[in-house]
Amino acid sequence: MEDSERLKKQKELIEQIGRQNEKEGFQPVAARILGLLMVMDKEEYTFEEIVEEMQISKSSASTALKNLEIRGIIEYVTYSGDRKRYFRFVSGEIVGMIDEMENKMIRNLATINQIIELKKDPNSRNATFLKNVLKGMEFFIKNLEELKIQYKREH
Amino acid sequence: MEDSERLKKQKELIEQIGRQNEKEGFQPVAARILGLLMVMDKEEYTFEEIVEEMQISKSSASTALKNLEIRGIIEYVTYSGDRKRYFRFVSGEIVGMIDEMENKMIRNLATINQIIELKKDPNSRNATFLKNVLKGMEFFIKNLEELKIQYKREH
DNA sequence: TTTTTAGTTCGGCACTAATCGAACTAGATT
DNA sequence: AATCTAGTTCGATTAGTGCCGAACTAAAAA
Missing domain, CATH: 1.10.10.10 (Winged helix-like DNA-binding domain superfamily/Winged helix DNA-binding domain)
Structure with a gap:
């Protein structure tokens, strides 16, 4: 070119x-x-x-x-x-980017927990939805943690 | 309460x-x-x-x-x-949230690729940095994909 | 047919954010 | 000591958002 x-x-x-x-x-x-x-x-x-x-x-x-x-x-x-x-x-460190994402998720997780705790009916539609989201987030956060370790090992 | x-x-x-x-x-x-x-x-x-x-x-x-x-x-x-x-x-589907994150990453990845392609010297500081970021992103995207599959299987 | 209900659309005001130019500063140079 | 360089700081201006009230609309009810 x-x-x-x-x-x-x-x-x-x-x-x-x-x-x-x-x-x-x-x-x-x-x-x-x-x-x-x-x-x-x-x-x-x-x-x-x-x-x-x-x-x-x-x-x-x-x-x-x-x-x-x-x-x-x-x-x-x-x-x-x-x-x-x-x-x-400054070159963006990929692990740092993932950290950021993770922290955001963790903050959201805390908020969702607060919402659930304040629900009168823990089996209501919204409470159930939020509990599912919570579970999913926990799953991904846990595994992201492992991915980070693996990535650091490999590089 | x-x-x-x-x-x-x-x-x-x-x-x-x-x-x-x-x-x-x-x-x-x-x-x-x-x-x-x-x-x-x-x-x-x-x-x-x-x-x-x-x-x-x-x-x-x-x-x-x-x-x-x-x-x-x-x-x-x-x-x-x-x-x-x-x-x-609308209950935020966790997999949907991850998709969104992933898509954002993929868009960034495309942009970074464009930058690298337009570099005169592919071994310059910035080009090297960007290539590293690229590699990291590819790693995480690939593994997120697998995590999603695993999550869907388990739930 | 008129009125009521459940909203939507539009013009304008108020507030916030982005950018500018002008004046300023601190260190280096003449 | 005066000037120059490399910016910073401080109002003022401009551009952009957000929210409101008033007028409007389309469907249902009276």
């Missing part, structure tokens, strides 16, 4: 990833910066370069980058003798 | 679930209606009852209920000789 064609496709992909990330709760600018840092061949962007590339104000860049950094999705490095920050994305 | 005390705790739980659901992208009113339908002992609420209970306008109720229904989270039933709709929450 020609370089110019690849660049064009990369830009399109950044936009697509941007929209995808917006759905994950990122603000538009942050979502696209993240896309930039993932997609482009250049792997470390300075603050100024991001402002240039994305056509955004310095203040927007500043807030977006801070947010992304706090969430642990990007980081920056510096090189001695150079005051600039070089931003790059 | 006394009925009045339970009711009080149920109301609190609805509020808590409401806030939780807001974080999942539901609008405040929809988030709390969902809580109501899950928590209360009464398992089918009419439109009017929801308006009453939640102290919201009919229009808000209408939009919130439509949204929840479109998302497949609640449904309504009718009884012959009664024009009212009786809303209730």
Whole structure:
């Protein structure tokens, strides 16, 4: 593929990833910066370069980058003798992603337990439904735990 | 537990679930209606009852209920000789939840593949990182598939 | 045929979130 | 000491959501 064609496709992909990330709760600018840092061949962007590339104000860049950094999705490095920050994305550890999913499930599990405990009739439609969900969640959480161990062993 | 005390705790739980659901992208009113339908002992609420209970306008109720229904989270039933709709929450099938998670992963996987394909240097830091993430995701997706089968067999 | 019931749709207000520009800061350079 | 660089912080503005009331509709009841 020609370089110019690849660049064009990369830009399109950044936009697509941007929209995808917006759905994950990122603000538009942050979502696209993240896309930039993932997609482009250049792997470390300075603050100024991001402002240039994305056509955004310095203040927007500043807030977006801070947010992304706090969430642990990007980081920056510096090189001695150079005051600039070089931003790059932090590789998402797959086990960490699974952990996150699991934690969310565990929180939901706790809530569902609370609902059931407050039911007058523990055999009502909803109570029964919720108990089933609970059982299923417990099954998957237990097995995810094992999968994580297996994955760590294999890699 | 006394009925009045339970009711009080149920109301609190609805509020808590409401806030939780807001974080999942539901609008405040929809988030709390969902809580109501899950928590209360009464398992089918009419439109009017929801308006009453939640102290919201009919229009808000209408939009919130439509949204929840479109998302497949609640449904309504009718009884012959009664024009009212009786809303209730749809029990989340655990396997369905896992499917959803899996589909999200698969979509991410497709995106990551696109990124890698557009990289000039397939051995660059980011390309390598992304390939690792890809491998991990494939591992978990494959095994989730097996877990689902096992779960279905056991239940 | 008129009225009532059970909602839906629409326009607008209120509030929140996103982005901007301008002023500022702290460290490096001249 | 003054200037430059690399950002940050702080209102102001704009864009977007959420919710409401009022008007509307379609079916049932009187």
